[in-house]
Amino acid sequence: MEDTRYLFRRNRTWWVKVSVPKALRDELGYDLRCSLHTESLDEARKARDVAVPEFRRRIREARASLQQTRACKEPAMADDESGFLILRREDFSDVTFLLEVEAPLLARAAEPGQFVIVILHEFGERIPLTIADFDRDKGTVTLVIQAVGKSSCEMQQRCRVGTHLHALVGPMGFPSELHADKVVCVGGGLGVAPIYPQLRAFKESGAYVIGVVGFRNKELIFWQDKFEQYCDELIICTDDGSAGIEGRVTLGLQAALDRHADIDHVIAIGPPIMMKACAETTRPYGVETIVSMNPIMVDGTGMCGGCRVTVGGEIKFACVDGPEFDAHKVDFDELMNRLGRYRGDEKAALDNWKKAAS
DSSP: OOOOTTEEEETTEEEEEEEOOGGGHHHHOSEEEEEOOOSOHHHHHHHHHHHHHHHHHHHHHHHHHHHHHHHHSOTTOOGGGSSEEEEEEEESSSSEEEEEEEOHHHHHHOOTTOEEEEEOSTTOOOEEEEOOEEETTTTEEEEEEEOOSHHHHHHHHHOOTTOEESEEEEEESOOOOOOOSEEEEEEEGGGGTTHHHHHHHHHHTTOEEEEEEEESSGGGOOOHHHHHHHOSEEEEEETTSSSSEESOHHHHHHHHHHHOTTOOEEEEESOHHHHHHHHHHHGGGTOOEEEEOOOOOSSSSSSSOTTEEEETTEEEEHHHHOSEEEGGGBOHHHHHHHHHTTHHHHHHHHHHHHHHHO
């Protein structure tokens, strides 16, 4: 029998995966995995023999860190003084804000395209958020949140510098595959922030990077300097035309496709309707287009089935099969229809929370 322990294949490429003990999943995620960047089983076995000991070392470090934390923690410590410390907060608008969180092990393991599940307090909802940035040296992870529902509005109210998140689980999902020579990274709405790690990684891998980001107006633009640092070209779109191109991000994407016949990869992150529009924009050109799916998610381990999406006629789970998928194969209409079914419940939860908080 073939020796494939810890190995599995995805899109013809071999990956290595080591399961994480349950007690350490808040620190390291559900499992540790990475691409071995080869289709050869023999080469995969050799790479596995290097990767597995490294994963085992990280598990040992996490276990030792957890034991030390438990040993040092005062018995009388309040629940709101434990968890993941918020080091910085920045408000981009009246509904959009940034949290920089201390999470050294998570920051060390994070890769572009992955996400985390955030729990604000002991009885809080599990909220999936794509990682907007990470700093391995500082040991921090950055999240950008839009206060639109009950839990995100509660986070906007309660999360301040010096407070803690109850849990931060991850990194989860497969990281982005960085194989392009000329790439367009498109971010719209809340997807502007999480597109940043992708374009930075593409630039560092040697690709020519075109960034396309969309905002409602000039006053809401953020991180322009960060994008410009890693973009060979940056196209800004605003709904009202107060900066850059007037209109949706698809106009910026179309402009990039018109100027560059050799674009070989597009990645888009944003609301489902935006990602669908990007997929239809690139379809006539036959350019590989990837979208990051962020549907309703509960456990994040493939058990609940809440994050299912149809891709190429097959049922996939965004948490364990994604979050990135071929945009030209995603059934966006089905996805948007499913998401729309919960709007009444979401509104009721928000209204009840506002009444209780007032």
